[in-house]
Structure formats: structure tokens, C-alpha cells
Amino acid sequence: GAVVSQHPSRVICKSGTSVKIECRSLDFQATTMFWYRQFPKKSLMLMATSNEGSKATYEQGVEKDKFLINHASLTLSTLTVTSAHPEDSSFYICSASYGQTSISTDTQYFGPGTRLTVL
Amino acid sequence: GQNIDQPTEMTATEGAIVQINCTYQTSGFNGLFWYQQHAGEAPTFLSYNVLDGLEEKGRFSSFLSRSKGYSYLLLKELQMKDSASYLCAVLDSNYQLIWGAGTKLIIKP
Numbered sequence: 001g002a003v004v005s006q007h008p009s010r011v012i013c014k015s016g017t018s019v020k021i022e023c024r025s026l027d028f029q030a031t032t033m034f035w036y037r038q039f040p041k042k043s044l045m046l047m048a049t050s051n052e053g054s055k056a057t058y059e060q061g062v063e064k065d066k067f068l069i070n071h072a073s074l075t076l077s078t079l080t081v082t083s084a085h086p087e088d089s090s091f092y093i094c095s096a097s098y099g100q101t102s103i104s105t106d107t108q109y110f111g112p113g114t115r116l117t118v119l
Numbered sequence: 120g121q122n123i124d125q126p127t128e129m130t131a132t133e134g135a136i137v138q139i140n141c142t143y144q145t146s147g148f149n150g151l152f153w154y155q156q157h158a159g160e161a162p163t164f165l166s167y168n169v170l171d172g173l174e175e176k177g178r179f180s181s182f183l184s185r186s187k188g189y190s191y192l193l194l195k196e197l198q199m200k201d202s203a204s205y206l207c208a209v210l211d212s213n214y215q216l217i218w219g220a221g222t223k224l225i226i227k228p
Contacts (some may be wrong), residue, residue, distance in 0.1 A: 044162065044206070044218055093162075109164070110164070
């Protein structure tokens with residue numbers, strides 16, 4: 001149980017285009033979903049926290065207008081990278097939790113990640 | 120500032136035991152996580168400690184000392200598949216996860 005999927009697993013796009021990444025909790029209702037970014041050989045960086053039905057909470061330094069997050073249902077959150085640039089190339093990872101708080105002590109179940117390459 | 124320290128890299132032999140240490144300095148403490156991450160994959164949850172002491176889960180154990188700001192992950196009977204990065208993360212008083220940079224564990228036959 002507690003499976004989280006991401007789609008697509010890999011995406012290559014041209015600079016200036018937008019890319020949407022989906023995160024789904026397959027067998028549980030995720031009140032809270034988190035979006036992380038990982039650069040090579042570095043730890044995860046939390047980008048934003050999304051609670052179903054409300055606006056996402058972005059971490060300092062993360063551009064809200066560039067990284068659009070929507071958490072429309074208890075099983076789906078989407079991250080849209082708008083006007084992508086080569087520096088946005090990274091591994092984007094989502095996680096989902098049953099918890100109610102913005103970051104929960106409940107276990108986070110991680111998605112497999114999406115590797116974005118912007119040419 | 121908030122800081123998590125763990126060794127960058129460790130090497131161990133298949134079948135042996137290895138201990139990965141993590142020290143932290145954070146504004147408050149609401150628990151410490153250990154994650155395993157294989158190259159190119161998302162991290163997977165290993166353990167969560169909020170009280171002092173040792174928690175054992177199969178071949179993996181995690182220890183916490185809040186007074187010392189210290190934790191370790193103990194891996195027994197090492198297997199080649201244990202080669203991965205091990206991430207230590209602390210939940211601070213604002214329930215924000217503070218991440219270490221990870222320890223790359225190399226297992227040799």
C-alpha cells in the first residue's frame with residue numbers, strides 16, 4: 001500500500017515551453033503533498049507544500065509564478081514548470097502524506113521522481 | 120543557523136556492519152528521519168526517531184540522542200544492494216525538514 005506515482009518519469013523540452021508533472025497517490029488519500037527538487041550530488045530541496053483545495057505554500061526562493069502547483073483532489077497534485085530554462089533541468093520528486101499539517105510527522109511516501117531536461 | 124552533518128562517503132565490505140552518523144543543530148526538534156536513496160531514484164523512507172534510544176527494523180537500526188544532537192543509522196549484514204546514499208533529515212520546530220547532504224555508502228565484495 002501507500003504507492004505514489006509520478007508522470008512522466010522523464011521529459012525533455014525546449015527552452016521557453018511549459019511542462020506539467022503529475023503526482024498521484026494510488027491507494028490512499030493524500031491530504032498533503034510535497035514537491036522536491038534534487039540537484040546532482042545534493043540533498044533534496046523542498047519547493048512547496050500543497051494541501052488539497054488550498055493554495056500551495058512555497059519555500060523561500062522558489063518562484064510561485066514559475067512553478068505552478070495545483071492540488072485539486074486528494075489523490076492528485078500537479079507541478080507545472082512554466083517558461084522552462086536549462087537551469088530548471090533537475091530531478092523533481094513529489095511525496096504524499098496522510099497528515100494534516102504543512103509538514104507532517106506521518107511518513108511521507110515518495111514518488112519515483114521525474115527527470116526534466118530543458119534544451 | 121540550522122545544520123545537519125553527516126560524512127560524505129563511507130566504504131564497507133559485504134556482510135559487515137556499518138554505522139552512519141548524523142549530528143544536527145536545529146531550531147527545535149520534532150523528529151529525525153533516515154532515507155535511503157539509490158542513484159537516479161527518489162529517496163525511500165527508512166526510519167523516524169523522536170525519542171532517545173535505538174529502534175531496530177530488520178537489518179537496519181536507528182539511534183537517537185536528543186541531548187547530544189546525534190543520531191546514527193546502523194546497517195548489518197551488508198548486501199551489495201545497500202550501496203546507496205543515506206540521507207539524514209530533522210524536523211524542526213516549524214515542522215520544516217532540514218536535510219543533510221547525504222552519505223554515499225559503497226559496498227565492496
